[in-house]
Amino acid sequence: MTATERAFGSSVLRLEDPRLITGKGRFTDNLSRPGMAHMVVVRSPYAHAKIKSIDSTEAAAMPGVVAVYTGGEMEAAGFGGIPCAWVVPDSDTQTPAHPPIAIDTVRYVGDAVAIVLADSEAQARDAAYAVDVDYEPLGVVVNAKAATEDGAPLVHDDVPGNQCFHWTVSGGDVDAAFSEADVVVGETIVNQRLIPTAMEPRAALADWDSSMESVTLWVTSQNPHIARFLLSLDTGIPEHKIRVVAPDVGGGFGSKIPHYPEDSMVIFASQQLNRPIKWTETRRENYLATIHGRDHVEEVEMAAKRDGTILGLRAKTWANLGAYLSTASTGVPTILHGLMLSGAYNIPAIHEDVYGVFTNTTPVDAYRGAGRPEATFMVERLVDLVARELSMDPVDIRRKNLIEPFTEGHEVATGLIYDTGNYEPALDQALEMFGYEEARKQQAEARSKGRLVGIGVVTYTEICGLGPSEVAGAVGFGGGLWESAIVRFHPSGKVHLMVGVSPHGQGEATTFAQIVSDQLGVAVEDVEVIYGDTDQTPMGWGTYGSRTTPVASGAIMGAIEELKEKGTKIAAHLLEAAEADVEFNDGVFSVKGSREEGKTIQDIVLAANTAWSMPEGVDPGFEASAFFNPANFVYPFGTHIAQVEVDPETGEIDFQRYVAVDDCGPIINPMIVEGQIHGGIVQGAAQVLWEGAHYDEEGNLVTGSLMDYAIPKAEFLPKFELGKTETPTAVNPLGVKGVGETGTIGSTPTVYNAVMDALAPLGVGQVHMPLTPEKVWRAINQAQEGGN
Amino acid sequence: MEVSIKVNGKSYEREVEPRTLLVDFIREDVGLTGTNVGCDTTQCGACTVHLDGAAVKSCTVLAVQADGASVNTIESLANGELHAMQQAFTEKHGLQCGFCTSGMIMTAVKLVESHPDIEEDDIRHGLEGNLCRCTGYENIVRAVAEGARRFDPHSPWEMDPAEHKITLREAERRARERSRT
Amino acid sequence: MQTAPFDYYRPETIGEAVDLLTSVDGARPIAGGHSLLPAMKLRVASPAALVDIGRIPGLSEITRTGDSLTIGALATHSAVAASDLAKSDCPVLADTAAHIGDPQVRNRGTIGGSLSHADPAADYPTLMRAIGATIHVTGSGGGERSISADDFFVGLFMTGLAAGELVTAVEVPVMSAGQSGVYLKHRHPASSYAVVGVAAIVTVDGGSCAAAGIGIGGVTGKPERASTAEAALVGNAPSNETVEAAAAAVAGDLADPIGDHYASGEFRVHLASVLTKRALAEAFGEVSA
Numbered sequence A: 001m002t003a004t005e006r007a008f009g010s011s012v013l014r015l016e017d018p019r020l021i022t023g024k025g026r027f028t029d030n031l032s033r034p035g036m037a038h039m040v041v042v043r044s045p046y047a048h049a050k051i052k053s054i055d056s057t058e059a060a061a062m063p064g065v066v067a068v069y070t071g072g073e074m075e076a077a078g079f080g081g082i083p084c085a086w087v088v089p090d091s092d093t094q095t096p097a098h099p100p101i102a103i104d105t106v107r108y109v110g111d112a113v114a115i116v117l118a119d120s121e122a123q124a125r126d127a128a129y130a131v132d133v134d135y136e137p138l139g140v141v142v143n144a145k146a147a148t149e150d151g152a153p154l155v156h157d158d159v160p161g162n163q164c165f166h167w168t169v170s171g172g173d174v175d176a177a178f179s180e181a182d183v184v185v186g187e188t189i190v191n192q193r194l195i196p197t198a199m200e201p202r203a204a205l206a207d208w209d210s211s212m213e214s215v216t217l218w219v220t221s222q223n224p225h226i227a228r229f230l231l232s233l234d235t236g237i238p239e240h241k242i243r244v245v246a247p248d249v250g251g252g253f254g255s256k257i258p259h260y261p262e263d264s265m266v267i268f269a270s271q272q273l274n275r276p277i278k279w280t281e282t283r284r285e286n287y288l289a290t291i292h293g294r295d296h297v298e299e300v301e302m303a304a305k306r307d308g309t310i311l312g313l314r315a316k317t318w319a320n321l322g323a324y325l326s327t328a329s330t331g332v333p334t335i336l337h338g339l340m341l342s343g344a345y346n347i348p349a350i351h352e353d354v355y356g357v358f359t360n361t362t363p364v365d366a367y368r369g370a371g372r373p374e375a376t377f378m379v380e381r382l383v384d385l386v387a388r389e390l391s392m393d394p395v396d397i398r399r400k401n402l403i404e405p406f407t408e409g410h411e412v413a414t415g416l417i418y419d420t421g422n423y424e425p426a427l428d429q430a431l432e433m434f435g436y437e438e439a440r441k442q443q444a445e446a447r448s449k450g451r452l453v454g455i456g457v458v459t460y461t462e463i464c465g466l467g468p469s470e471v472a473g474a475v476g477f478g479g480g481l482w483e484s485a486i487v488r489f490h491p492s493g494k495v496h497l498m499v500g501v502s503p504h505g506q507g508e509a510t511t512f513a514q515i516v517s518d519q520l521g522v523a524v525e526d527v528e529v530i531y532g533d534t535d536q537t538p539m540g541w542g543t544y545g546s547r548t549t550p551v552a553s554g555a556i557m558g559a560i561e562e563l564k565e566k567g568t569k570i571a572a573h574l575l576e577a578a579e580a581d582v583e584f585n586d587g588v589f590s591v592k593g594s595r596e597e598g599k600t601i602q603d604i605v606l607a608a609n610t611a612w613s614m615p616e617g618v619d620p621g622f623e624a625s626a627f628f629n630p631a632n633f634v635y636p637f638g639t640h641i642a643q644v645e646v647d648p649e650t651g652e653i654d655f656q657r658y659v660a661v662d663d664c665g666p667i668i669n670p671m672i673v674e675g676q677i678h679g680g681i682v683q684g685a686a687q688v689l690w691e692g693a694h695y696d697e698e699g700n701l702v703t704g705s706l707m708d709y710a711i712p713k714a715e716f717l718p719k720f721e722l723g724k725t726e727t728p729t730a731v732n733p734l735g736v737k738g739v740g741e742t743g744t745i746g747s748t749p750t751v752y753n754a755v756m757d758a759l760a761p762l763g764v765g766q767v768h769m770p771l772t773p774e775k776v777w778r779a780i781n782q783a784q785e786g787g788n
Numbered sequence B: 001m002e003v004s005i006k007v008n009g010k011s012y013e014r015e016v017e018p019r020t021l022l023v024d025f026i027r028e029d030v031g032l033t034g035t036n037v038g039c040d041t042t043q044c045g046a047c048t049v050h051l052d053g054a055a056v057k058s059c060t061v062l063a064v065q066a067d068g069a070s071v072n073t074i075e076s077l078a079n080g081e082l083h084a085m086q087q088a089f090t091e092k093h094g095l096q097c098g099f100c101t102s103g104m105i106m107t108a109v110k111l112v113e114s115h116p117d118i119e120e121d122d123i124r125h126g127l128e129g130n131l132c133r134c135t136g137y138e139n140i141v142r143a144v145a146e147g148a149r150r151f152d153p154h155s156p157w158e159m160d161p162a163e164h165k166i167t168l169r170e171a172e173r174r175a176r177e178r179s180r181t
Numbered sequence C: 001m002q003t004a005p006f007d008y009y010r011p012e013t014i015g016e017a018v019d020l021l022t023s024v025d026g027a028r029p030i031a032g033g034h035s036l037l038p039a040m041k042l043r044v045a046s047p048a049a050l051v052d053i054g055r056i057p058g059l060s061e062i063t064r065t066g067d068s069l070t071i072g073a074l075a076t077h078s079a080v081a082a083s084d085l086a087k088s089d090c091p092v093l094a095d096t097a098a099h100i101g102d103p104q105v106r107n108r109g110t111i112g113g114s115l116s117h118a119d120p121a122a123d124y125p126t127l128m129r130a131i132g133a134t135i136h137v138t139g140s141g142g143g144e145r146s147i148s149a150d151d152f153f154v155g156l157f158m159t160g161l162a163a164g165e166l167v168t169a170v171e172v173p174v175m176s177a178g179q180s181g182v183y184l185k186h187r188h189p190a191s192s193y194a195v196v197g198v199a200a201i202v203t204v205d206g207g208s209c210a211a212a213g214i215g216i217g218g219v220t221g222k223p224e225r226a227s228t229a230e231a232a233l234v235g236n237a238p239s240n241e242t243v244e245a246a247a248a249a250v251a252g253d254l255a256d257p258i259g260d261h262y263a264s265g266e267f268r269v270h271l272a273s274v275l276t277k278r279a280l281a282e283a284f285g286e287v288s289a
């Protein structure tokens, strides 16, 4: 790519790839420090039990073992509980204590009870097996709704009824909507628990420097600045004495947002032993002790007129939060969920009650989409039910209710103001790409031969690009949601762009370089994006909520604008021209009409860095920093269509086709955007077809490994057909919206609706996800028996 | 126990515990961290390396089982230039976080070795032992097809195709012979 | 993730291996290690010693003698899948091997290990029962014996091997004219193992089914022979009705089905019936085509 070719909008190959394809990735577990010891965590095999005693005598005497610590020792050293960073207001939210190592009670299988430190990981593991813990088992509750019933065991003695919060969202006159309705449809949806399963397990390496009384923590984090902020609260180490580095991070999908107990444990142990301490999670631990996602039981209803006009939506949701509050636990099923219940439609009246409930299970927090997939599933499922009730085509009912195009904001009943949207073109394009009418004809023909072919259509929108910090405060988030950036030109014209966000696979080292290249006319390769290190980057709130590009690009653009102005001043000075006569195009500052005599940005940068002759009042150097606090969220949207065929004998589902037309505004790098959509579609489809965490009554995670929990493989999937429309937002200077979660948000209801469409001729009404062959087979049997 | 394992063409004689996994030998004893560990049940394939020319999951092989064998890791592929498969992975955007990538590429290299026209279905089937959570596989499949198309078996430690066409027994015989001398 | 510590032996002959297995306390053989090592890493198994039989010469050949193929215990799944001899003389064997696990697993796992492990969800054992394989073993003092597949699989992870005894080879009949075999599996989406596997071997002679072997894995604790279903076939023309009748009879051959969160016993029995129907249809299709 030459500097004059427009970098914005082209599929520049990723700058992060060379190291990753040659085995030089800098993942946390690849790092080691001189004198490093290893930590292994002893975890509870009980979902709920009193710890009567811990005997580590044998373990401590084993070869290589340096120390064994319990929760009491950590507490005595001044380490506090793991903080929750999101407390939804007006909901009486209970925030029970969360000691990093359980002190007298364990509350889920996998809760930490002790840590073992040894010279090698194998030695630490051997000794961990030898730590003798005496437990007194207590009553267990794993299901959120059951946990609220009278007499259910209490997860926390100080939280009556296991209720963490009761939150409501209300807009319009819901009772009137339902009493006026011609049709009311409803279902109890189980939006099952999922396990994020980033391919890189979590890891943490702490190195305490006693001379500086400071610590460096390398950790698999999506947001090192949040990690540092929260660590300063519970470790007692002042924030400026903590450096958090997230090197290459092997996927997160939300599971690497939270501040985890192990982060504090390695710091504690490093302080105690004056040695660097590394901990790397096994996959088994990843399934037990890294957050899970979703897990709602939702009683939902929709009211509509006979012509298909939607009048209202009513829902009661029990959100399983697990045993403790994780960093963003309470925000996910409330703000990120309830506020999105209008979907892409005009729904005049909406009411939802959400109950956040503690259970003896792994904590639940943000997993790709976080709250929005649950909301979209609810809405899209209900819309299909109304269509079925009224014998309408799912496309027609959607077209009828879609919000009309808007550019100046559109307020929905939940109170959100969507930024920009134009939903029908995406729908039309998707139908065209899919060959919808022809496909329906073929489906009818297949049906006449007894084949179960189904088509699912979804028109979604979602809230991302989190977000205006004022709103963050109003909804109880304990931080801001702005971003910052520093663009620093070195004398030779090479650039460092330092950002507070922390990508881990999304490719912003490339897309951000493209922005700088596009705006300032330097080559993409001349820009290195620095992220993931609190000592090297300015404050930022991290990478999640499809916010990295829409929010950080605002800060980057702010810095760029400042540099353009500064460059213009310097160029005018050097060219002995009036500032107003200087223009900047493709990396050259010149007097209008005489580009040849102009100064390249590199000339200007060198001049600014040497500062031999600066214009009056202009400081040396060529660097700018900027902050960006967006005025609103952004709302990407689109239409997804899937086709499946069900084997009526075995209940197996053949996932045959998938068309996705998404609108995330102007696209910086189409290749990267498509990759995000592919990955998202698969995670969303996986919820329908394969994935589901399952606990037995004793609170054991039955799907506790990759042997039992089925994340998709290449051969389960069809090829994806992608299209796009581009509706810019006014929220940020580049007009870009987020795309990291759209695939997941759109695909779950699309694939589910497709399967239900396939089963419709048999009269099958509902099957709970994941749609495993047995469940489908049983549903078919039941419908057929019912029909007889 | 003393083992001698050739990794990327270089012999490493090391004293190891019998329980040392080949992946830990590669990562810790040899110090090559390109081979990753993503699970404990042999499902994910992040740890895939070539053991005497065959793709294997190095988390489920003991170092002592590989004694005398020749192991190639992701670090062996680029020979000044990127290997065709590595090139295809970056060009087709077959990676996002990159954690599965080493294993994916090592599996892919063996999958397409003698199938330049490999069909999409066979690629998907052949990647069954490799999990990726980021890409949805779409671009990995494209990358493998592209890598197959322009596959060039030349890479520094696999220069001579005959070298890895030998049988396991022949390799063992050679290994024994070497350890005798 | 590390296993518990153990001692390691690498014998050069079967005799040495058997001696070690009988003399060293808590010793277990390891071949490909693809069932044993995963169990050891999770510390579900922690043998005190491993006797690595992986390099004993002469145990990985695939040869034909008369009307049977002999597969050495150390033949890997990929070697069997790629074997020209297997592909031509007993295609169902090569095909079954090709559907085990994934490519990397097939490069390590061995047929001897798979049979000895006797996992009810494994693929080979089911085929071996259907095809009427003979398993050759060597025990202490070099004593050799042969065990029919029917007697070899005793129960959940249990075989007829005596302590210290090693599987050295498996012998299967080659497919004769008019004979065809098909193995079908309902694969677990996570583990790749068979939730249910069905192997059907049929012989058609003069327009009717002269012999049939049906093996069913994954439904009960060990691979079963569906003898009632087989009886429903023999002597009848291979029509749809015959196939349906045999498939319907399968349930009667499967007492006490096992179930788990993914598939209940009832569903497994149902799958066994459907897969039997499909396997038979395909097998008959091949011989009548």
Ligand SMILES: Cc1cc2nc3c(=O)[nH]c(=O)nc-3n(C[C@H](O)[C@H](O)[C@H](O)COP(=O)(O)OP(=O)(O)OC[C@H]3O[C@@H](n4cnc5c(N)ncnc54)[C@H](O)[C@@H]3O)c2cc1C
Residues within 6 Å of the ligand: B041, B042, B043, C028, C029, C030, C031, C032, C033, C034, C035, C036, C037, C038, C053, C073, C099, C100, C101, C102, C105, C108, C109, C110, C111, C112, C113, C114, C115, C116, C117, C121, C122, C123, C124, C161, C165, C166, C167, C168, C191, C192, C193, C194
């Ligand atoms: C991810 C994964 C997926 C898999 N998928 C499948 C699948 O789909 N279908 C399937 O059938 N299998 C599957 N397997 C199992 C695989 O086929 C194993 O390789 C096989 O079951 C055991 O063979 P092995 O040589 O690895 O045995 P090992 O693990 O070495 O040994 C297994 C057991 O047998 C004993 N043993 C080994 N060899 C002998 C011998 N010659 N005589 C006596 N005892 C012996 C050992 O002591 C041990 O108890 C899978 C394995 C993995 C890791």
Ligand code: FES
Residues within 6 Å of the ligand: B036, B037, B038, B039, B040, B041, B042, B043, B044, B045, B046, B047, B048, B057, B058, B059, B060
């Ligand atoms: S680490 Fe997952 S298969 Fe080896």
Ligand code: FES
Residues within 6 Å of the ligand: A199, A250, A251, A505, B094, B095, B096, B097, B098, B099, B100, B101, B131, B132, B133, B134, B135
């Ligand atoms: S690229 Fe992240 S797991 Fe494959």
